[in-house]
Amino acid sequence: MKRFIAAVTGLTKDDEKSFIEFFKERGMGWWHRIDNVWLIATSKDDIGAAEIRDFLHNIKDSRVSIVSEVDVSTWAGFGPKSTVDETFSWVERNWKES
Numbered sequence: 001m002k003r004f005i006a007a008v009t010g011l012t013k014d015d016e017k018s019f020i021e022f023f024k025e026r027g028m029g030w031w032h033r034i035d036n037v038w039l040i041a042t043s044k045d046d047i048g049a050a051e052i053r054d055f056l057h058n059i060k061d062s063r064v065s066i067v068s069e070v071d072v073s074t075w076a077g078f079g080p081k082s083t084v085d086e087t088f089s090w091v092e093r094n095w096k097e098s
Contacts, residue, residue, distance in 0.1 A: 003072055003095060004040040004049055008056050008065035011036075015059050022055050031090045033079070041094040072096065 011019065016032075023030050023040065026047060031039040040052065049067040056065045072095055079087040 001094070002042050002045070002047065002069060004038075004052060004067055004069050006038040006040060006052055006056070006065065006067040007036055008038075008063055009036060010063055011059070018059055019055070022052075029090070029094050031095070033087055039091065039095060 019038070020030070022028075026042065027044065028040055028042040028047065030041070049069050053065060053067045056063060056067070075091065075095055077088050077091065
């Protein structure tokens with residue numbers, strides 16, 4: 001499993017929909033509960049940080065973005081107690097050491 005963190009400024013709702021379609025078309029999973037930050041997971045070896053970055057750049061080239069592939073050994077998060085299970089369920093399933 002490959003995992004990425006993408007941070008990008010100023011995506012509109014339509015831009016976010018396009019980004020989600022990009023993930024769906026490639027069979028990728030994502031988590032987006034923090035503004036401007038996306039956690040991305042894929043089992044495909046041919047997808048890299050540059051491809052994700054290039055897609056963001058093509059949405060609109062004035063955006064500032066960074067995409068990094070990460071090795072995950074541990075993570076920690078915080079959210080409202082009433083939604084913590086819902087908020088982090090995707091992360092629990094997809095963001096753990098392989």
